[in-house]
Amino acid sequence: MLTGSVLAQSQEDNAIEEVVATGTRLQGTATAVIEERKNQAFVADILGAEQISRTGDSDAASALRRVTGLTLVDGKFIYVRGLGERYSSARLNGASIPSPDLTRNVIPLDIFPSSVIESLSVQKAYSPNMPAAFGGGNVDIRTKSIPSEFVAGIQLGVEADSNSSDGFTYNRNDSGTPTALRDAIVHYRGDFSLRNIIQRDGLYNNENGTAAQQAIAINDGLLQSLPRDMALKDESLDPNYSAQAYIGNSFEEEWLGGTIGFLASLAYDNKWNYKDRRNAVVSASLPENCSESMQTADDVTNSCFDSMVDSQVTSENERLNGLFTLGYRWKTHSLSYTKILIEDNEDESEIAIAQNPSQNQTIAADGIADYSQSFTYEERSLDVDQFRGQHTFLDWWGVGVDWHYTQSEAETDIPLQATFNFSNKYDGNGKYLNTEVNGGNGQVEYDYVAMDDHMKNWGGNLTLPFTLGRFEVELKGGWDFVDRARYYTTSSFFVNNSGSSIGITDKESDLLNLPSYLSDAFIADQNLFVAFNEPDAPEADDYLAAQKIDAGYGAFDVIFDNTWRFSGGLRYEEFKQVALETSSLIFNAEDQDVFFNEDNIKARTINTDDFFPSLSLTYIGGDSYQVRMGYGETVVRPDLREVVPVGYFDPLTDIRTTGNTQLVSSNLKNYDLRYELYGEMGNNLALSLFYKDITNPIETVLRVGDSTYTASFTNGSQAELYGIEAEWLYDLGWAADGFFTSGNITLSDSEVDIEASDAGSLTNTTKRMNGHSKYVANFQLGYDSANGEHSASLVYNVFGERILASGIDGRQDAYEQPFHSLDMVYSYYMDFNSTIKLRVRNLLGEDQEVTQDGVTVRSRSVGTTFQLSYKYDF
Numbered sequence: 001m002l003t004g005s006v007l008a009q010s011q012e013d014n015a016i017e018e019v020v021a022t023g024t025r026l027q028g029t030a031t032a033v034i035e036e037r038k039n040q041a042f043v044a045d046i047l048g049a050e051q052i053s054r055t056g057d058s059d060a061a062s063a064l065r066r067v068t069g070l071t072l073v074d075g076k077f078i079y080v081r082g083l084g085e086r087y088s089s090a091r092l093n094g095a096s097i098p099s100p101d102l103t104r105n106v107i108p109l110d111i112f113p114s115s116v117i118e119s120l121s122v123q124k125a126y127s128p129n130m131p132a133a134f135g136g137g138n139v140d141i142r143t144k145s146i147p148s149e150f151v152a153g154i155q156l157g158v159e160a161d162s163n164s165s166d167g168f169t170y171n172r173n174d175s176g177t178p179t180a181l182r183d184a185i186v187h188y189r190g191d192f193s194l195r196n197i198i199q200r201d202g203l204y205n206n207e208n209g210t211a212a213q214q215a216i217a218i219n220d221g222l223l224q225s226l227p228r229d230m231a232l233k234d235e236s237l238d239p240n241y242s243a244q245a246y247i248g249n250s251f252e253e254e255w256l257g258g259t260i261g262f263l264a265s266l267a268y269d270n271k272w273n274y275k276d277r278r279n280a281v282v283s284a285s286l287p288e289n290c291s292e293s294m295q296t297a298d299d300v301t302n303s304c305f306d307s308m309v310d311s312q313v314t315s316e317n318e319r320l321n322g323l324f325t326l327g328y329r330w331k332t333h334s335l336s337y338t339k340i341l342i343e344d345n346e347d348e349s350e351i352a353i354a355q356n357p358s359q360n361q362t363i364a365a366d367g368i369a370d371y372s373q374s375f376t377y378e379e380r381s382l383d384v385d386q387f388r389g390q391h392t393f394l395d396w397w398g399v400g401v402d403w404h405y406t407q408s409e410a411e412t413d414i415p416l417q418a419t420f421n422f423s424n425k426y427d428g429n430g431k432y433l434n435t436e437v438n439g440g441n442g443q444v445e446y447d448y449v450a451m452d453d454h455m456k457n458w459g460g461n462l463t464l465p466f467t468l469g470r471f472e473v474e475l476k477g478g479w480d481f482v483d484r485a486r487y488y489t490t491s492s493f494f495v496n497n498s499g500s501s502i503g504i505t506d507k508e509s510d511l512l513n514l515p516s517y518l519s520d521a522f523i524a525d526q527n528l529f530v531a532f533n534e535p536d537a538p539e540a541d542d543y544l545a546a547q548k549i550d551a552g553y554g555a556f557d558v559i560f561d562n563t564w565r566f567s568g569g570l571r572y573e574e575f576k577q578v579a580l581e582t583s584s585l586i587f588n589a590e591d592q593d594v595f596f597n598e599d600n601i602k603a604r605t606i607n608t609d610d611f612f613p614s615l616s617l618t619y620i621g622g623d624s625y626q627v628r629m630g631y632g633e634t635v636v637r638p639d640l641r642e643v644v645p646v647g648y649f650d651p652l653t654d655i656r657t658t659g660n661t662q663l664v665s666s667n668l669k670n671y672d673l674r675y676e677l678y679g680e681m682g683n684n685l686a687l688s689l690f691y692k693d694i695t696n697p698i699e700t701v702l703r704v705g706d707s708t709y710t711a712s713f714t715n716g717s718q719a720e721l722y723g724i725e726a727e728w729l730y731d732l733g734w735a736a737d738g739f740f741t742s743g744n745i746t747l748s749d750s751e752v753d754i755e756a757s758d759a760g761s762l763t764n765t766t767k768r769m770n771g772h773s774k775y776v777a778n779f780q781l782g783y784d785s786a787n788g789e790h791s792a793s794l795v796y797n798v799f800g801e802r803i804l805a806s807g808i809d810g811r812q813d814a815y816e817q818p819f820h821s822l823d824m825v826y827s828y829y830m831d832f833n834s835t836i837k838l839r840v841r842n843l844l845g846e847d848q849e850v851t852q853d854g855v856t857v858r859s860r861s862v863g864t865t866f867q868l869s870y871k872y873d874f
Helices: 002-022 025-039 049-055 060-064 179-187 194-201 211-224 508-516 520-525 598-603
Strands: 044-048 070-073 077-080 088-092 117-123 137-143 151-161 166-169 233-236 240-252 259-282 305-330 333-355 368-393 399-426 432-437 440-468 471-497 502-505 528-532 542-560 564-582 605-621 625-636 647-650 655-658 666-678 684-695 698-705 708-715 718-731 739-753 775-784 790-799 802-805 814-816 821-829 834-841 848-852 855-860 865-873
Touching (some): 025 044, 025 666, 060 070, 060 117, 060 137, 151 259, 166 259, 166 333, 179 528, 194 211, 211 528
Parallel strands (some): 088 137, 655 708
Antiparallel strands (some): 044 117, 070 077, 117 137, 151 240, 151 865, 166 233, 333 368, 471 542, 564 605, 605 625, 625 666, 666 684, 684 718, 698 708, 718 739, 775 790, 814 848, 848 855
């Protein structure tokens, strides 16, 4: 009998060992993630560090597209359940932080490298402890905490791109706005005309020449202070590479008997990318059937386009990030300080040929094509200091207190943005003849942009748990305060050729050297002038904005007989905001101080307060399943830049966009129903239904002028969004040892109504919401070897077509087409310390496309990338 028991025990041990051996690495970490999701009172999805590692995603944005119902736009912004980025929000360890993006309040999530992320939580149902600015969902980026023991490691990686073996480089001049020009704006009140220079400097005819000659010399000096030697080189691009290192440890201290720990990490990566790009405006009188020649503008008479720009774009992205966490734990109390610093720089050059078929400005017609070279260098940084505390007072009824104070600053600086415009001429056979600089304004344009966004956020929560018979009760209350200030400024300068056209070169081989034509001698010989370029009223180019949110909430969480769970509460928010456009030319006549009109301040001020309720009901079917129902009322407010008449180019659409001072907030009613099934080995299935009723939805309104689009914003009257989601993780060991599958799919639809008086020239005043996809799908086939030395994943992602820009003047809406992304990740665990990882992205070689009226109006080549990395853990 004893022998049988020992044998049975031995068999049980072997069975347990077999489960551990065949269970996948992903399933091993999925247990904690699933437990957290099960314990959430409101619908949420959790993505753990191991899941991110399995898919090989390098940043938060690319990782989040694996979450149910989430799509990634422009590699930066997350669309939740098909709603645009304005309907999602992001926090860092529960704290609000500013965005370094010039065009949006929403944080571009690509700036957070996966190396600092412990987990990502996406809450899709509103709860009162969340900010009321909640649409599709809220993303909480949780950074890595102090380790319980010594950890250290390094990782090195190299990457090749099939699309980026060759590209264009140049010598960058990123010293920013020249001091001479900055001083001249004040001295000459922004007017660099010869007449004003003569008047302001009191010039007169003397031995130094006539007053006009002296003024010309002064203007020439200002022009010569601009960067002018940026010749392009066609050459092989360097391979992409990355490096990171981390170290951490914990120590017992003897004074109080607590634990002190730290974690420090540093990472750097550099990536080159080359792509071919096309942007076009569909002709208002579009032919019924556009032939291939008509889509390339070779057939001018029957062209499909009013304008078309073909570009060759080369970019270099350089990112440096560091994280430092220092923490202290003593009994049921913990304190921590976290410092995060992210530097993200992008350098881009573009060679573009613009053709205007509607005006016969094409090579095939009169032999003229607009040719330009542009250079943009952008620096983005995010600096975060965060203090957090968690305390449980066991002697005081188990009261729990957690708090945080977060101070952060986002900065964006564009110290170089220059565009050189030319005209290329060709003969009747399309053979290149020569290049000229036309007479007129803006033959060269320089722009210098800077934005500073400061935010302070502090808050906390007070929790009281207790048991009352068969009821387990937790009462919760909290506070949340946000103070934010943003200053955005830009200076623009035109180099004007006031005379006739000037021939630059007749050699096609010299086209890459064209930006160097503005030599000192050329400026002295030609009739060229620099002018300070201010936008025409009422549009401005600078703005100031401040925002203050004071919030408090009360909530309850009641579990009855471990079967029914009732959760909910009420949040109160007082929201104050002022956003004012400014001008570099607004001076007080006496002391040249900038001033603001009081009536303008009042008109630009928002001061509102409201209550936001939420309620969740959960039926707990033991450990195997749960059924949740949720309701919440929330708000989506316009971005800071959307409520000031400041013009900018939207990077998603390449369309000049201007804010609308009449925008109001959108109010949402959110309904959720979710069924969750849990099995062994981490297997799980979740099915969800959702519905959103939106009042005053914010939509983009387009217009056409001079064969180009412009855009602004307006409030629709009503919108609705509804759909179904499914997600799963399932072990396939019964079919093949070590294999598993996971994935998710979302099917949804939306509709927005815009009043005719607000719709401008929109073709469809009732349509799908901008950015909404009818379907989103993610599938993963994973493998982990029994000996633990190998793991692999094949990951597929696709989204349905979505409206990138609404159609106008009879044109239909422009749809971004589905992008089928297939990635492969393989990891070889050489030993306990070393890991080699191979990742291949975009195996299908897909390109991005936008179509309108069945014609491709925008395209970008993407390419396939191959990445190899080596990691060593000490």
